[in-house]
Amino acid sequence: MNVNLTRRRFIKAVIASSAVASQTGCQLGSKDLHAKGSVERLISLDINGKKRRVDVLPQETLASTLRYKLGLTGTKIGCNRGECGACTVLIDGIPNYACSTLSHSVRKRQVQSIEGVANKDGTLHPIQEAFVEELSPQCGFCTPGQIMSAVALLNENPKPSREEARQALSGNICRCGAYDHYLNGVMRASGQSNE
Amino acid sequence: MPSYDVMPEVQLYQPTEVDDALNLAEKFRQQGWLLGGGQDTYGWLKDRAKNPTALIDLNDIEAFKGIKATSTGIEIGALTTLRDIIRNPLINDHFEILAKAAGRVASPQIRNVGTLGGNLIQDTRCWYYRRGLACYRAGGNLCYADSPEAMNREHALFNASRCVAVSPSDTATALVALNATMVIKNIDGDREMSAEDFFVGPDTHITQMTALEPGEILTGIKLSNEWSNARYYFEKIADRDVWDFALVSIALVIKEEANTVKDSRMVCGGVACTPYRLNKVEQYLKGNPLSEKIITNAAKIASQGAETLNYNHFKIPLMENLVKRALRS
Ligand SMILES: Cc1cc2nc3c(=O)[nH]c(=O)nc-3n(C[C@H](O)[C@H](O)[C@H](O)COP(=O)(O)OP(=O)(O)OC[C@H]3O[C@@H](n4cnc5c(N)ncnc54)[C@H](O)[C@@H]3O)c2cc1C
Ligand code: SF4
Ligand code: FES
Ligand code: FES
Numbered sequence: 001m002n003v004n005l006t007r008r009r010f011i012k013a014v015i016a017s018s019a020v021a022s023q024t025g026c027q028l029g030s031k032d033l034h035a036k037g038s039v040e041r042l043i044s045l046d047i048n049g050k051k052r053r054v055d056v057l058p059q060e061t062l063a064s065t066l067r068y069k070l071g072l073t074g075t076k077i078g079c080n081r082g083e084c085g086a087c088t089v090l091i092d093g094i095p096n097y098a099c100s101t102l103s104h105s106v107r108k109r110q111v112q113s114i115e116g117v118a119n120k121d122g123t124l125h126p127i128q129e130a131f132v133e134e135l136s137p138q139c140g141f142c143t144p145g146q147i148m149s150a151v152a153l154l155n156e157n158p159k160p161s162r163e164e165a166r167q168a169l170s171g172n173i174c175r176c177g178a179y180d181h182y183l184n185g186v187m188r189a190s191g192q193s194n195e
Numbered sequence: 196m197p198s199y200d201v202m203p204e205v206q207l208y209q210p211t212e213v214d215d216a217l218n219l220a221e222k223f224r225q226q227g228w229l230l231g232g233g234q235d236t237y238g239w240l241k242d243r244a245k246n247p248t249a250l251i252d253l254n255d256i257e258a259f260k261g262i263k264a265t266s267t268g269i270e271i272g273a274l275t276t277l278r279d280i281i282r283n284p285l286i287n288d289h290f291e292i293l294a295k296a297a298g299r300v301a302s303p304q305i306r307n308v309g310t311l312g313g314n315l316i317q318d319t320r321c322w323y324y325r326r327g328l329a330c331y332r333a334g335g336n337l338c339y340a341d342s343p344e345a346m347n348r349e350h351a352l353f354n355a356s357r358c359v360a361v362s363p364s365d366t367a368t369a370l371v372a373l374n375a376t377m378v379i380k381n382i383d384g385d386r387e388m389s390a391e392d393f394f395v396g397p398d399t400h401i402t403q404m405t406a407l408e409p410g411e412i413l414t415g416i417k418l419s420n421e422w423s424n425a426r427y428y429f430e431k432i433a434d435r436d437v438w439d440f441a442l443v444s445i446a447l448v449i450k451e452e453a454n455t456v457k458d459s460r461m462v463c464g465g466v467a468c469t470p471y472r473l474n475k476v477e478q479y480l481k482g483n484p485l486s487e488k489i490i491t492n493a494a495k496i497a498s499q500g501a502e503t504l505n506y507n508h509f510k511i512p513l514m515e516n517l518v519k520r521a522l523r524s
Binding site: 038039057058059060061064077080081082083085088094095096097099100101102104105149167168170171 | 200201202203204205206207208209233234237238240241249250252254278301302303304305307308436437438
């Protein structure tokens with residue numbers, strides 16, 4: 001049995017079931033659902049090119065909304081404090097920490113998470129392919145965030161120097177220390193040799 | 196002390212008009228929390244160390260954003276992101292020291308949303324205080340960082356008064372060096388003050404880092420041409436090049452004439468509760484050539500009056516060496 005798949009299914013099932021959905025509500029820190037005078041709760045978010053209607057608490061972070069409301073668990077929460085980069089997503093093409101972004105502040109913006117990086121037919125983005133080729137990830141926990149930072153870099157600068165790549169990925173900690181392998185991946189994806 | 200991973204309940208206002216923001220700031224006063232990029236905010240809230248009733252998000256107010264040339268220099272909206280400052284041609288052409296300092300803040304993702312106003316007004320990183328302990332700065336009556344067992348490697352050398360915390364902002368040192376002017380609004384009108392007066396130490400106001408009063412919003416920062424295109428030096432020393440705050444940093448702008456110093460402004464971060472202006476060094480340098488002897492003397496003058504804690508002695512040679520490097524540059 002594929003352990004990863006089972007775990008992921010379990011999380012998704014948990015999100016789908018209403019009993020646990022209310023538990024998620026507690027986790028997000030709310031009993032009173034109406035904060036008078038402040039923002040509307042039912043909003044539309046543009047996530048990976050799709051419009052998603054979602055009930056968002058005023059204080060909710062984008063990482064919480066993606067993971068616990070929309071089932072997009074590819075965005076990881078490492079520190080939840082803006083100190084690691086595991087939660088990196090692109091907002092209007094710019095890397096942001098989803099753990100340190102209010103969902104209500106992205107209402108008029110385009111959000112791209114790791115789930116929106118590969119093509120619809122399942123073919124991988126050049127960065128993803130290169131990370132596979134270069135065996136960039138070790139445990140893989142930081143990988144979605146590394147990919148998002150690298151994708152944003154190549155969108156803006158298709159042939160970055162290694163130093164530019166290092167700067168662009170510098171807001172993403174890798175607990176396994178696979179930094180050079182990620183940089184190899186960026187250089188490969190941008191069609192530059194690693195020598 | 197528990198740490199909470201999620202945000203507490205709080206109201207959120209997202210005004211689009213200046214007047215609405217000013218009214219909200221006035222209505223909530225201490226119970227309200229102005230929100231720029233939120234990068235200094237969410238940790239406080241997640242830890243329940245600060246408990247505002249309402250967040251007033253200023254990001255939808257276009258009038259608070261952008262960088263424009265004026266007849267006397269440039270004006271930067273307080274809600275302008277550090278990312279935009281780092282990439283702005285006007286700033287890079289005339290006040291590059293600010294772009295350099297902004298480029299050393301935190302990490303790329305934080306600079307992408309962190310605002311100049313938020314960076315300047317952010318609270319100190321003293322971890323005792325950050326953890327929600329009832330120290331002087333939190334309205335209590337002791338300092339956990341200045342006790343026999345305290346871990347105070349990051350704390351202050353100068354101008355401590357009960358509280359020994361330091362100014363965390365990288366852009367603040369650059370703006371004091373540039374003699375910036377802060378533009379502040381509340382529902383009754385505007386006021387302006389120099390960056391130097393904007394930052395306040397514990398002897399003046401132990402529970403706040405700036406002169407902002409409840410209900411006030413920092414709307415802009417003016418840089419006058421007085422120091423545009425002057426030779427400058429900025430360096431920040433931190434444990435890691437990303438994320439970590441300055442152990443000591445230095446910002447210098449200097450004008451020379453006939454091989455002697457005509458005028459200069461030199462400011463250190465990480466050594467006092469405010470950006471620490473080295474007035475005595477500036478006076479000493481005036482009219483002198485930048486010889487090795489003068490530079491060595493300047494470094495000694497810089498650290499005069501330092502009062503060390505248990506673990507921060509290393510900041511003295513660090514600071515002296517930064518002064519030397521800046522002047523030799
Ligand atoms: C992991 C980490 C590392 C960091 N490293 C550094 C570093 O190396 N150097 C550094 O300088 N900083 C650092 N910071 C601190 C800081 O978060 C960022 O510098 C950022 O620029 C803060 O800006 P913001 O707009 O996100 O602030 P916010 O969190 O939005 O605001 C900060 C404070 O300013 C007030 N405020 C904001 N705008 C206004 C306004 N216009 N008028 C009145 N009050 C206002 C808010 O009410 C709040 O009290 C770091 C933060 C984190 C989380
Ligand atoms: S240094 Fe200041 S902020 Fe830190 S514990 Fe002492 S009084 Fe509080
Ligand atoms: S989880 Fe967001 S930066 Fe670590
Ligand atoms: S691969 Fe394990 S944290 Fe980066």
